[in-house]
Amino acid sequence: MIVYQCEDSPEGIFTAIYNAYEEKRNHNDTVISLTDELFLFAEYIKVPTDAEKAVKVMRTLERRFGEEDYLKVCFALTSEEKDKAQAVYQTVVHGLAGNVGRGHLFDNLACDAVHRAFALGRRASRECHQMQEFLRFQELEGNILYAKIGPENNILTFLMPHFADRFPIENFMIFDDNRGLLALHPAGRPWYLVRDSESPELAEKFGLSDKEREYQELFRYFCRKIAIKERKNLELQRNMLPLRFRDNMAEFEKFS
Amino acid sequence: MEFLATGQEMSLQEKLGILTDAAKYDVACTSSGVERKGNGNSIGNCIKSGICHSFSSDGRCISLLKILFTNECIYDCKYCQNRCSNDVPRATFTPEEVCTLTMEFYRRNYIEGLFLSSGIVKNPTFTMELIYRTIWLLRNQYRFNGYIHVKAIPGADGELIRHMGYLVDRMSVNLELPTAEGLKNLAPNKHRKNILTPMRQIQNEIHSNRNDLVIYRNAPRFVGGGQATQMIIGATPENDYQILNVAESLYRKFELKRVFYSAFVNVNEDAGLPSPPGGPPLLREHRLYQADWLLRFYGFRAEELLDETRPFFNVMLDPKEDWAVRHLEYFPVEINRAPYEELLRIPGVGVKSAKRIVAARRSANLAFADLKKLGVVMKRAVYFITCNGRMMYPIKLEEDYIVRNLTTDKDRIRFGSDGMTYKQMSLFDDGNFTMPVNPQEKLQTAIGQL
Numbered sequence: 001m002i003v004y005q006c007e008d009s010p011e012g013i014f015t016a017i018y019n020a021y022e023e024k025r026n027h028n029d030t031v032i033s034l035t036d037e038l039f040l041f042a043e044y045i046k047v048p049t050d051a052e053k054a055v056k057v058m059r060t061l062e063r064r065f066g067e068e069d070y071l072k073v074c075f076a077l078t079s080e081e082k083d084k085a086q087a088v089y090q091t092v093v094h095g096l097a098g099n100v101g102r103g104h105l106f107d108n109l110a111c112d113a114v115h116r117a118f119a120l121g122r123r124a125s126r127e128c129h130q131m132q133e134f135l136r137f138q139e140l141e142g143n144i145l146y147a148k149i150g151p152e153n154n155i156l157t158f159l160m161p162h163f164a165d166r167f168p169i170e171n172f173m174i175f176d177d178n179r180g181l182l183a184l185h186p187a188g189r190p191w192y193l194v195r196d197s198e199s200p201e202l203a204e205k206f207g208l209s210d211k212e213r214e215y216q217e218l219f220r221y222f223c224r225k226i227a228i229k230e231r232k233n234l235e236l237q238r239n240m241l242p243l244r245f246r247d248n249m250a251e252f253e254k255f256s
Numbered sequence: 257m258e259f260l261a262t263g264q265e266m267s268l269q270e271k272l273g274i275l276t277d278a279a280k281y282d283v284a285c286t287s288s289g290v291e292r293k294g295n296g297n298s299i300g301n302c303i304k305s306g307i308c309h310s311f312s313s314d315g316r317c318i319s320l321l322k323i324l325f326t327n328e329c330i331y332d333c334k335y336c337q338n339r340c341s342n343d344v345p346r347a348t349f350t351p352e353e354v355c356t357l358t359m360e361f362y363r364r365n366y367i368e369g370l371f372l373s374s375g376i377v378k379n380p381t382f383t384m385e386l387i388y389r390t391i392w393l394l395r396n397q398y399r400f401n402g403y404i405h406v407k408a409i410p411g412a413d414g415e416l417i418r419h420m421g422y423l424v425d426r427m428s429v430n431l432e433l434p435t436a437e438g439l440k441n442l443a444p445n446k447h448r449k450n451i452l453t454p455m456r457q458i459q460n461e462i463h464s465n466r467n468d469l470v471i472y473r474n475a476p477r478f479v480g481g482g483q484a485t486q487m488i489i490g491a492t493p494e495n496d497y498q499i500l501n502v503a504e505s506l507y508r509k510f511e512l513k514r515v516f517y518s519a520f521v522n523v524n525e526d527a528g529l530p531s532p533p534g535g536p537p538l539l540r541e542h543r544l545y546q547a548d549w550l551l552r553f554y555g556f557r558a559e560e561l562l563d564e565t566r567p568f569f570n571v572m573l574d575p576k577e578d579w580a581v582r583h584l585e586y587f588p589v590e591i592n593r594a595p596y597e598e599l600l601r602i603p604g605v606g607v608k609s610a611k612r613i614v615a616a617r618r619s620a621n622l623a624f625a626d627l628k629k630l631g632v633v634m635k636r637a638v639y640f641i642t643c644n645g646r647m648m649y650p651i652k653l654e655e656d657y658i659v660r661n662l663t664t665d666k667d668r669i670r671f672g673s674d675g676m677t678y679k680q681m682s683l684f685d686d687g688n689f690t691m692p693v694n695p696q697e698k699l700q701t702a703i704g705q706l
Contacts, residue, residue: 037695098619104615108618109615109616109629109630110622110626110629115629129307132303132307133308133310134310135365136364136365137363163365165293165294166294167363168294168295168298169297169299170363215360217269218269218272218361221272222272222276223312223318224313225272225273226318226322227280227313230521231314231316231519231521231538232314233313233315234313234315235315236311237311237312237315239315240311241310241311249310250366
């Protein structure tokens with residue numbers, strides 16, 4: 001058995017997939033691993049991330065399976081689960097060998113690897129959508145909008161295009177608290193990422209704007225008033241809006 | 257002018273409170289149906305699927321800033337808390353206040369847009385003008401590019417409604433009550449004809465606008481998100497069959513995007529109104545929504561689900577189960593062969609899972625274990641399907657037997673006895689709850705530390 005050990009990033013995993021094909025491995029007996037996990041009777045190969053190879057794989061995936069399925073693969077790779085690399089690898093093998101055609105990569109859900117990759121991707125894209133819903137900006141001094149999120153999956157890069165499209169004339173930043181990633185969008189210009197950022201201090205340094213507390217209070221009041229008390233249903237509310245999101249939402253009590 | 261003077265003394269928060277309170281019984285809080293990219297120099301875009309930004313303590317979504325422009329009203333509808341004979345605090349926004357609130361909430365990602373309705377001041381046309389002025393200001397001066405839903409006020413000038421349609425994404429005219437007779441009893445100032453006229457007008461405008469769009473790609477869109485309506489359930493004695501028929505003809509003849517049902521909440525203690533003992537008829541509302549989905553996405557017709565002899569929905573079974581147990585001649589359905597339309601009619605199979613079945617069976621022969629992965633709700637579907645000619649358990653295809661199993665937990669077939677289990681799908685799981693073995697544990701096993 002061959003075990004490719006690669007970096008935990010989409011580029012790293014795509015490079016490993018490239019190498020597996022380049023070296024003509026038997027795909028049923030090859031594993032892409034993101035950890036130092038040990039297998040019996042295995043040969044280990046370290047894969048250095050190679051941007052050129054990764055881009056080739058990305059292009060192939062997009063061309064063969066279409067934009068939509070390629071996006072699903074990318075979402076699956078934002079997951080924190082360690083078996084994502086293997087699931088995506090086997091899905092790609094399945095798709096290329098079966099010549100499934102554009103938009104049909106995830107058709108065969110009866111196959112375990114395909115189903116796993118599909119489930120991971122769905123989970124991440126669902127979280128991305130939830131973040132579009134539940135993310136809350138606060139206005140800092142100097143007309144800057146700032147939001148803190150704590151997503152399970154590494155979806156900040158998928159979230160930014162949405163907000164950049166929505167608020168092109170705003171200065172805003174989104175901080176991923178779980179990963180120390182900061183995304184910045186200066187008004188009228190493209191957005192970019194900063195790694196290992198310490199932005200919570202940044203937010204405190206700026207301080208909230210005068211109007212901010214007032215609008216938070218107004219919205220909190222609005223949310224209270226819009227509820228019909230004869231229909232009270234906290235369980236339904238919790239199903240639709242899980243508790244883990246509420247720490248960063250202005251209308252809930254846990255918000256700081 | 258008196259109310260304007262008091263309006264100025266009131267703080268923005270008080271006004272927001274009063275006018276939200278007054279708008280909360282309106283149900284149409286959706287932001288779906290329009291895909292519009294940002295234009296680079298103003299705020300806002302629209303997403304096809306719609307975005308719910310929060311959920312209130314009744315579990316309903318908060319997608320739009322749902323407010324009335326004013327709760328002053330010259331009408332006296334018995335079910336409405338804003339009727340002129342009620343002594344409630346009254347307030348009126350200024351257009352600027354509505355715009356500022358919308359913009360500031362939108363920037364903070366609290367809301368997806370604005371839902372503006374209003375009580376009737378002076379006359380319908382005057383009220384519509386007030387709303388129009390506000391929306392115009394929001395679109396042109398505040399340059400808001402997000403989602404806007406307004407109520408078209410029955411009886412308002414047609415020209416005004418036409419202009420309004422080019423500024424907003426969705427318009428709705430409230431049907432209020434399912435039948436003309438009910439309307440006459442409870443809303444003496446409103447007439448069925450007045451309600452249907454603007455509805456028809458909006459439908460016609462949407463049609464002609466669609467033709468314009470074919471020729472001029474950048475022509476302004478008229479009510480891009482389509483029109484909706486809502487009716488109150490349980491205030492008048494109509495049965496479910498009548499209501500469903502009304503909804504069906506609205507979809508067919510008026511091409512509505514959505515019909516909303518609102519369980520009647522008795523706020524006025526009026527002698528002409530029923531006071532339901534168990535609170536608002538929420539289950540009935542739920543069943544109507546289920547049936548509504550069957551009409552729109554599953555190819556059912558109203559007369560298939562109900563008829564004159566059984567005019568109400570079954571309390572214990574959902575409408576699809578109910579239909580299935582009465583039509584056992586169609587079952588069991590073979591998963592690996594049945595056409596899409598037949599798959600859709602199986603209880604426990606939805607639009608998505610039916611599509612996945614059709615896609616998946618091209619490359620593999622599906623077994624029961626695979627169906628769970630595809631999202632089929634096995635505890636409902638198991639009575640109605642076969643895989644490769646076999647049912648999962650020996651099941652009698654008999655109405656009583658299946659109904660008993662679907663409705664009681666006690667007599668249920670024991671799932672899991674052969675290693676197969678079912679579980680309820682919820683929005684936030686992948687159907688994968690078992691903890692994976694992590695590498696550290698594997699290592700420990702390998703070197704014998706466990």
